[in-house]
Every structure is written in structure tokens, then in C-alpha cells.
Amino acid sequence: MSTWDREADAFLGCTAAFDDAQAVIFGAPLDATTSYRPGTRQASRVMRAESYSIETYSPYQDLDLADFAVCDSGDLDLPFGNPARALDLIEERSRAILAAGKLPLMIGGEHLVTLGAVRAAARVFPDLHMIHLDAHADLRDSYQDEKLSHATVMRRCWELLGDGRIHQFGIRSGEREEIAWAKTHVRTRFFDLEGLGDTVRQLAGRPVYLTIDLDVLDPAVFPGTGTPEAGGLSFTDLLGAIRLAGSLNIVACDLNELSPPLDPSGIATATALKTMRELLLAVLSGRTRRL
Numbered sequence: 634m635s636t637w638d639r640e641a642d643a644f645l646g647c648t649a650a651f652d653d654a655q656a657v658i659f660g661a662p663l664d665a666t667t668s669y670r671p672g673t674r675q676a677s678r679v680m681r682a683e684s685y686s687i688e689t690y691s692p693y694q695d696l697d698l699a700d701f702a703v704c705d706s707g708d709l710d711l712p713f714g715n716p717a718r719a720l721d722l723i724e725e726r727s728r729a730i731l732a733a734g735k736l737p738l739m740i741g742g743e744h745l746v747t748l749g750a751v752r753a754a755a756r757v758f759p760d761l762h763m764i765h766l767d768a769h770a771d772l773r774d775s776y777q778d779e780k781l782s783h784a785t786v787m788r789r790c791w792e793l794l795g796d797g798r799i800h801q802f803g804i805r806s807g808e809r810e811e812i813a814w815a816k817t818h819v820r821t822r823f824f825d826l827e828g829l830g831d832t833v834r835q836l837a838g839r840p841v842y843l844t845i846d847l848d849v850l851d852p853a854v855f856p857g858t859g860t861p862e863a864g865g866l867s868f869t870d871l872l873g874a875i876r877l878a879g880s881l882n883i884v885a886c887d888l889n890e891l892s893p894p895l896d897p898s899g900i901a902t903a904t905a906l907k908t909m910r911e912l913l914l915a916v917l918s919g920r921t922r923r924l
């Protein structure tokens with residue numbers, strides 16, 4: 634962090650100082666448990682470097698990042714081979730941002746990073762719900778004998794939140810036992826986003842954590858990820874979901890599972906950047922409307 638220069642190194646348009654910011658970005662470069670095809674630890678660094686290829690203005694929302702105060706606080710310095718310690722550090726950073734009344738936006742890393750941020754948010758907001766966009770249910774109790782894994786992350790979140798608080802969309806992969814378990818504990822919409830509008834109406838006014846595993850997108854538009862699953866959302870579908878969710882009281886959010894080395898064309902990184910811009914604009918404009 635000693636070499637971090639906010640003005641020079643930050644994501645495009647995200648150069649506000651922490652104290653002035655409405656939202657604070659940080660990178661969580663962890664890919665400890667994605668042993669098959671690693672690379673997500675490079676996501677935040679590559680996204681920053683490529684962020685000058687996109688505009689701060691969104692024609693979709695007619696909003697400009699330049700009109701909002703966003704701080705990019707850099708990447709966490711996470712230890713290799715110690716996911717429990719990494720989660721503690723993620724929780725600590727998330728807690729500091731929440732305590733200052735700001736929106737944390739975390740860039741993974743593999744999806745396990747979400748658990749650290751949800752721990753912090755659940756402590757501040759006991760009534761926390763989650764909207765979870767993903768190709769995978771991520772509800773296994775353990776994966777390769779590990780309790781802390783990208784494949785178990787939502788099960789660990791459920792242990793914090795309880796039944797009926799996790800709302801999954803776009804799911805198209807999971808073990809039989811995992812999917813059977815899901816039926817009585819979480820709300821799962823397979824394959825697409827149908828019902829998201831109803832969920833948004835039900836959750837109005839409640840604190841919501843939005844986690845976007847970018848592999849919910851179709852691999853055609855998002856090839857740079859460790860476990861691509863055919864039959865996913867289009868970018869326009871995802872944008873619609875983000876805009877719907879932006880009307881909610883989103884108290885924290887994350888984007889995860891971009892693995893830049895798996896897509897030399899750079900399409901996936903560009904898609905992740907555009908998703909990040911639209912997410913920030915949707916959530917921050919929603920916050921401003923509610924104030």
C-alpha cells in the first residue's frame with residue numbers, strides 16, 4: 634500500500650478521498666481455493682489498468698461517474714494459503730467503510746471473498762438480505778474437504794443470515810444434494826432473472842447485500858472466468874438486474890470471479906469494467922434519491 638497513489642492508480646473516475654466519498658472500492662485479490670484455473674487475484678489490478686478504455690458516462694442511465702464521489706482505496710494485502718486470515722482482513726476493511734456510512738464495493742478475487750464482507754454487513758444490519766447472481770449455487774457444506782471455498786460461500790453466508798434471506802438468480806449448476814437443500818433454505822431462480830422484480834418489491838426498505846459472480850453471464854460475453862457455464866445471461870440482462878436492484882437499499886456489494894489470464898482478448902475485463910460502472914451508478918443514484 635505504500636506505493637499506492639490514488640490520483641495516478643485509481644479506477645477511472647474514482648479519485649475522491651475516503652472522507653469525501655459516497656462509495657469506497659477495494660480489491661480482494663484472493664484465489665486460494667480456485668486451484669483449478671486460478672487467476673482471479675489479478676482482476677482488480679488488470680481492471681484498473683484497463684479502466685481508461687471506458688467512459689465515465691453511461692448512456693444507459695444518463696449518469697456520469699464524475700458526478701459522484703467514489704474512492705478507490707486500493708487492494709488488500711492478503712496472505713497466500715490462509716483464506717481464514719484473508720477473510721478477517723476483508724471483514725475489517727468492509728467494517729471500516731460501513732462505519733463511515735459509505736458503500737463498500739469489493740472487487741474479487743474468487744467468490745469466497747464475499748463471506749468477509751457479509752460478516753461485516755450482517756453485524757451492522759441484522760436484517761440483511763442478499764441478492765446473489767451466479768451460474769453456481771455455491772451452497773455446498775464443504776468442497777474438497779474445505780469449509781471455506783468459492784463453492785461453499787453462500788452456505789457460510791446462510792449460516793449468518795438464516796432461511797429465506799438469500800435470493801439467487803441465474804443458477805444453472807450445482808450438486809443434486811446442494812440443490813435439494815436449497816429448496817427449504819434459500820430462494821433459487823434457475824437459469825434467468827424471472828421474479829427479480831417481485832423480490833425487489835418484497836425487499837423494499839430492507840438492507841441488501843448484492844453479490845455478482847460474473848460467471849452468471851454467458852461465457853460468450855464473459856469468457857475470462859474459472860468455471861464458465863454455457864446458457865448464461867446477456868450483458869443487457871445483467872444491466873437490467875443491476876438497475877432493478879439499484880432501487881433497493883444496497884448497503885454493500887461486490888463483483889467477483891473475473892480471471893484476466895483466461896481471456897487474452899480482454900473482452901471479459903472490459904465487460905467487468907462496464908458492469909462496475911453501471912453498478913456504481915445504479916446504487917449511488919438510488920442512494921441519492923432516497924436521501
Ligand code: MN
Nearest residue numbers: 744767771846
Ligand atoms: Mn460463485
Ligand code: MN
Nearest residue numbers: 768769846848
Ligand atoms: Mn459461479
